[in-house]
Amino acid sequence: MSGGTNPLLLADGVTLRYAARDHVITATERVGFSVRAGERFVLLGPSGCGKSSLLKAVGGFLKPEAGEVRLRGKAVTGPGPDRMMVFQEFDQLLPWKTVRQNVTFPLLASRRVDRATAELRSEEAIARVGLAKFADVHPHMLSGGMKQRVAIARALAMEPDILLMDEPFAALDALTRQQMQDDLLRLWEDIRFTMLFVTHSIEEALIVGSRILVLSPHPGRVRAEIDCREFGRAAIGSRVFQDTASRIHDMLFATREAAQGDFQI
Amino acid sequence: MSEIAETAADTVARPLPLAARLARNTPLRRVLVLACVALAWEIAARWQNNPLMFPTFAATTAALWEGVTRDNLLGMAWVSLATLLKGYAVAVALAMFATAFAVSTRIGNDILATLTAMFNPLPAIALLPLAMLWFGLGEVSLMFVLVHAVLWPLALNTHAGFTAVSETLRMTGRNYGLRGLRYVWLILIPAAFPAILSGLKVGWAFAWRTLIAAELVFGVSSGKGGLGWFIFQNRNELYIDKVFAGLIAVIVIGLLVEAVVFRAIADRTVRRWGMVR
Known part of the structure; x- marks a missing residue:
């Protein structure tokens, strides 16, 4: 866990399971992270790593089977307007x-x-x-x-105390997506809200986030936590950006062989 | 971001030629169809030359005018409509209650699904003999068949509409802390409104048919009033042009409700919201 001041949001050993047609699927297993006020925290991973389920658990739509989510020290028990969701779907x-x-x-x-x-x-x-x-x-x-x-x-x-964004730009065309990422960062510069952002794009995670939690799939487990405050849109071509991106890429690829998950950059 | 929409708004408009504009005018095209039907009717009736069995369009129009001015046809129609509105209102209330119950509990869902599957295919008019036995020759019997005619198709549509509300929209509503009746009222009903509206339309059409058919048997209350009764009585006295006039009144009222009332509701709601084209 990150030290310093008390975290705004704390996910502690969160295990999420949901019932599919005839078996129970484990979405995440003992995932823990903490978000401080004003952070842009990104959950990054291929599909099947439970990142959206984690976001829904923070939103109060999914109840963890083990562990808990705490907002300002109080356990999350249901949806509420202190955690506003932005979904991928236009509807x-x-x-x-x-x-x-x-x-x-x-x-x-x-x-x-x-x-x-x-x-x-x-x-x-x-x-x-x-x-x-x-x-x-x-x-x-x-x-x-x-x-x-x-x-x-x-x-x-x-x-809201925290803004929950579930791949909000994934359904947009590439140009609009870039524009939206830049605009979101500008909004953050203005207001300094706290956000939890879910994406499967390494590049988006590095640009939008200030800290990234890398998750591996089937079931979702924490692979690494990466500080990426230094990267903005301008950093894309730089050596460090490329290195970090390929380091994350390798982390995800290693699990891909085993689990046959798929993801895009 | 906004560039695309801005240029679209600024695009220079060029008017279409007059003929093309007339051809795009839907009411005009519809009126043209009606005129053709009337003409075909007139020709067929004159060719048959049997005013007792098949009056001409002109004679029917005259009988309709006479019916309105002398035989109180509008009053009769109002008696029918007033009964219909009462039955309709009761059925709508019941349908809303039933579907609200069905979406909130699983057993309610099962009950509604089974009942609609059972009763929806049963023509309401088939219940009239039984209703007459139970409630006598009067408005109560009519209300009974009317409620049956409206309740099931409306409940079926409303329920289908509620079930089709997207998961995202549901989560959005719950995100704001909405639950229970406020959630149904503020999220589910507007989101399902296209389906509800089509249920209301279907229900209206069923009710109108059922009512006219039922009135043919005994009027609105033991032989008094109603359009169906007007048709039935005039047939007994072999005023066939008035029978035709009565039928036309039934059609016109049905059309008006569909084209004016429901159209206006749709224009102000689902069309404006872009939920229906």
Whole structure:
């Protein structure tokens, strides 16, 4: 465990299992990590390493079979607006609400603030992600990247303790994805929120994250924890970046032979 | 990010030629179809030349006008509609209750699935003889068959709609701490609204048919009022043009509800939200 100040989020020996058609699948086995306030913590691994399941456990949607998840020292028992999720799927927006209403809705539904404050905050969040012009449009009029921006705005407007992002850019085209990664980092520079980011892309992990937890598949176990604060988009071509990427690549490849999992860079 | 949408909004619009614009006008095309049907009817009736059995379009129109102005056809139609609305409202309430129960418990789910599978294929009108025996010749019997006509298809559609709500949307709702009735009301119902609306439409069509058929037997209450009764009585007295006028009234009301009421609801909801094209 990382020392220093008390962690904001602590996953301690988390084992996750879920029932498939006729057997129980172990998604993760005794996975532990801790996230401090203001960190950009990335869960990286090939499919089958349980990274999304871990995120869902933090979100309170999955109950660990062993171990526990603690947020600010309190055990997570169910979903709640203090941990806002951003999903990969575009249909996470409520299609019957405009962009503005989508961002305002969780604030009102969770009864956290009054209407005036909710509207003020959503106005600000929408402007931050550059969609002020589209505030009164329904989601079906937006491109995939714009929908993900709304989802991020919606989550940020709640000012959650931690932002949980489940491969939020995986369904976007390469150019939009790059743009979104850069914009997300810029938002972080502004607000310094804490986030837990799930991805299967080594490059994305190195650019977006400040710390990476590398997970091996079947079942998901911790392989390594890597500090990557030094890497940004500018570092991509550098020697150190390449070396780190190929080091992670090798870690994942070693398990690939044994487990036949698949992953992409 | 926003460049694509911006250029799309700024694209210069060029008007289509008049003929092309007229051909794109759906109501106009529909009216044209109706005019053709009327013309074919008129020709066929004149050729048959048997006004007792098959009145012409013109004669039917005249009878319809007479029915509206002198025989209180609109009043009769209103009596039918009022009964229908009552039965419809009861059925909608029951369907919502039943599906809410079905989505919240597994046994509720089993009960609803079995009941809809049993009763959905049973034509409501087949229950009328039994209803007459139980509740007598009156509005209660009609309500009974109406509720049966609406409840099952609506419950079936609503339930299918609830089950089809994506996992992501469900998690989104629960993420905000929504649960129980607020979750059903704020997430499930709007998300399933396309299916619910189509259930409401199907239910309406079933109810309208069932009601007219039931009224043919005894009117709305032992021989008083209703469009079906209007048709039945005029047939007994061999006013066949009025029978046709009654049938046309049944069709027009059905069309109006479909094209005006449900269309307006769809335009304001599922179409605006891009959930249905």
